[in-house]
Amino acid sequence: MSRGADDAAARVRDLRDAIRHHEERYYIQNDPEISDDEFDRLLHELEQLEADNPDLIAADSPTQRVAGSPIEGFATVEHLMPMLSLDNAYGEDELRAFDDRVRKGAGVGSAAVGYVAELKIDGLSIALTYEDGRLARGATRGDGFRGEEVTANVRTIRAIPLRLRGHVQGRVEVRGEVYLPRAAFARMNQQREVAGEPPFANPRNAAAGTMRNLSPVLVSKRGLSAFTYQLVSLASGGESAEPPGARLHSATLTTMRAWGLPVERHWQPCAGIDEVIAYCQTWAGKRLGLDFDTDGVVVKVDDLAVRERLGSTAKFPRWATAFKFPARQGTTTLRRIAVNVGRTGAVTPYAVLDPIFLAGSTISMATLHNAEDVARKDLREGDRVLIEKGGDVIPKVVKPILPHPEGAVAWQMPAACPVCSSPLRRDEEEVVWRCENTSCPARIQRSLEHFASRSAMNIEGLGESLIEQLIAQGLVRDFADLYKLDATQLENLVVTPREPKSDRSRPRKLGKVGRNVIEQIERSKTNDLSRLIYGVGIRHVGEKAAATLARHFRTMEGVLRASAEMLHTVPEIGPVVAASVRAFADESRNRELVARLQGEGLNMVSQAPPPTSQPGPLAGKVFVLTGTLSDMSREQATEALERLGAKVAGSVSKKTSYLVAGADAGSKLEKARALGVETLDEQAFLQLIIKAS
Ligand SMILES: [Zn+2]
Structure with missing residues (x-):
């Protein structure tokens, strides 16, 4: 396809601006606005245009550097060998084109080349230096030439051995990827939500953000993991150097594993490009069952002598490519933008979609984060929209496919709560709209779910649907009402399970289940005070703050009577939490609720040991x-x-x-x-x- 020179120059300019913008969001802010596939496509297009119009290439083009620059706070270190990135291959044709280039460059004629296929880990690239078998340094990739020294953080990752097995002499550099397993990611975002912090968009951003944290203690708690996939032994001085005597990369992987390094176990030697293609097709579907995110397959020439013959361009080794899995994206119609009311009254929009089958499941809803997000993307009811399934199962709406349909208008947050009709309000500094009616049935439902949850009062069996029934039948309006329930009431409670197709979907009495729930409610009375403080759902008071408050003030009364100044004196309690506790305590309804809970016999005393008495800052005065x-x-x-x-x-x-x-x-x-x-x-x-x- 040929273009006029002016058209090409204009397009190159637009692409560079767009790519720089997204690079910043992705590499520096860890907050991308578009999917990796879309970004790669922009870059791919620019590379193509520059290849067709070499006079347009400029030193400051995003194609002329590897990636972002290091962030302040860590020492900058030079990599012993540049950490090159890989060229990408989309689809079977591009894999075959790669194979053609390899065979031509290697001069093997029509003979097949042996490859190794490895799952590409979607994490943060690192270089680990071992000296005489001991981990001496860990560095991030940075711009490929200089990275950040993160040894202290790397050492906290348990998958990375501090000492290699066997007698590994001299200096060896191991390259790999630090990543956050999906379960750890879900846990981390849950904690952030509880603490009122914004969730990370995906495990890759969470891993990158964590590695940049200045506190190794915190890093060690985040559950990071790592895989390694390459050795750079300085003795032999090459980008693809391997252990002494090794002739094949596959042998190196085996050696690395034997040394105790984490090597992702699904790698596979392939006797030619057909086997590579089959491997890529298999994993495009199977990868959803893995506990980490993978966005493709790295294909490497196995024979090290062939690699040497092929060499590298300035940016990529010629003997490897990264196959990208087909995007888990699709388009559908955005029927309606509805809103959900949370425990704190936060009202968040979500998308109701025409059902679409994507990467193994049917999607009919997607999150929209907040009203600003909807406004920024300019999503309107009736739009065709691009949907993407990220690393986790909750799909998101990437953007509308323009133009908007005729007559579609910009979406507005409703003026009133959809459940109780109270007017919605927004705090000046927040992006969140709230229903401020504390008796809003939706808020009561979510509050009770939180109260009964595992990390709060841990009342087993008291789940979403049972709570819904209890509220609908007028048996429960707040936490204290739960303790008024008796076994007969619950045994006779008629419930309709939610799954419409299951045999058990007919309305039935709770029976024995109800009796068990009553036992659980009764048992929860003896919980430690920290669980109760967390359970009543004071804004900004997460599990940790609740435990701190309980330990310091010893009783519920002590917490509620503490002035803002006294709360300030507690280590780890910040001004926001202190103000929020005060606001809770000042509300007479809350004090009455606590009094009723006390009347029901709930434990109001901390069982944790009091804070250790170190000499305080005013000791001796x-x-x-x-x-x-x-x-x-x-x-x-x-x-x-x-x-x-x-x-x-x-x-x-x-x-x-x-x-x-x-x-x-x-x-x-x-x-x-x-x-x-x-x-x-x-x-x-x-x-x-x-x-x-
Ligand atoms: Zn409401």
């Missing part, structure tokens, strides 16, 4: 309090001071460090002045406490 403080009671002030290690005395003496004088301070203030003891008014006192915390 003696305070005397006098007069009336407006923001806190004398008891609260005392507790805050003691938590910080200070002593609180009853009368002023020479040993007194500070006299805290509230309103109407009397003789103590005079005495302090006489003794030259420093006095603090309430404002100064609060500042001192906040500074010390």
Whole structure:
């Protein structure tokens, strides 16, 4: 296909702008706006145009560099050998074209070339240096020449041996990929959601974000894993150097495994390109059953002598290519944009789609994240839309296929809650719209699901559909109502299971199941206080914050009575959580609810050991309090001071460090002045406490 020179130049300019924009989103911000396939297609098109019009090639074209630049915070290290990327192959034809180039370059005529096919791990590339068998350094790929030194983080990944098995002498560089298994990814996003943080878009971004974290302790908890797939032994000095004596890459993989390195086990030697193609076809479907994301197959020439003959271009080795699996994308019609109401009242839009079969399952709904996302993509009801199944099973709407149908209008968040009709509101700093009606049935449903969940009160058997029935039949309106239920009520409760096709879908009595649920509810009364604090669903209070609050304040009463200043003095409790706890406690409805739970016999006391007593920041200081403080009671002030290690005395003496004088301070203030003891008014006192915390 030929184009006019002006057309080509304009298109090249547009492509470069688009690619730079997406590179930034992908490589630097870890927040891509388009799928990897779409990005690759843009790059592919640009490469093609530049190949056809060599005078358009410029040093600053995105095709002229390997990838992004390192981020501040880690030392930059030079790679001993450049970490080249691989050329891509889309479909069977491009694999055959690759094979033709290889056979021609290797001069083998019509004879078949032996390949090794490996699943391509969708993670973060790393280079590991071993010195005399010991892990000496780990570095990210960076721009291919210089990466970030992440040794401390790499060491926390259990799949990576700190010492190789056998006697491996000299310096060896091992290359591989750090990735986040799907289960760890799901767990991590769940925790982020609970903590009110935005979820990661996919495991690759989560792994990259984690490797860039400056705290190895945190990294070790994220569940990263790794696979290695290449050796660069400096003794023999080449990009594809292999262990001494090895002639085949397949032998190297076996050696690496023998050394204790993680090698993905599904790799396969192939006697020619036909076997490679069969392997790619098999895994295009089977990969969904793996516990990690793979976006293709790496095809490498097995014979190392042939590799040497082929060599590399400036960017790619000629002896390898990355086959990309067909996109798990499709187009369908966006029927309707509906909204879902969550536990905190957060209202989030989702797409109702004409059912479409994609990568093994029928999709009729997809997430739309938030109203801004819908506006940015300009999704309208009636649009043809591009749907993509990512690494996880929840599909997403990538974009509308323009133009919009005639008469389609920009979508608006409804003005009222679809469940209870209360007006929706949006906090100024948030993108989230909320239903603020605490009696909204949708909120009650989600709150109860959260209360009963495994990490909260752990009431087994009390799931979504049972809660729905209990609310519908007027038996439960809040947490406390659960403890009013009795076994007979639940045994006789008539429920209709959800699966419409199953035999068990006829309405039936709960029977024995109901009795078990009552036992579980009863058992939950003895849970530790931390579970209850988490379960009542105070905004921003995740599992960890709940445990911290329980440990510090010991009782529910203590938590609810703590002033914002006192909450501030607790390590790990930030201002947002402190304010949220206060807001919860100030709401009389919440206090009544807690009182009713207490009346039902729920444990309100922490069973965890109290915080270890280290010398606090105010250790050795003696305070005397006098007069009336407006923001806190004398008891609260005392507790805050003691938590910080200070002593609180009853009368002023020479040993007194500070006299805290509230309103109407009397003789103590005079005495302090006489003794030259420093006095603090309430404002100064609060500042001192906040500074010390
Ligand atoms: Zn509502």
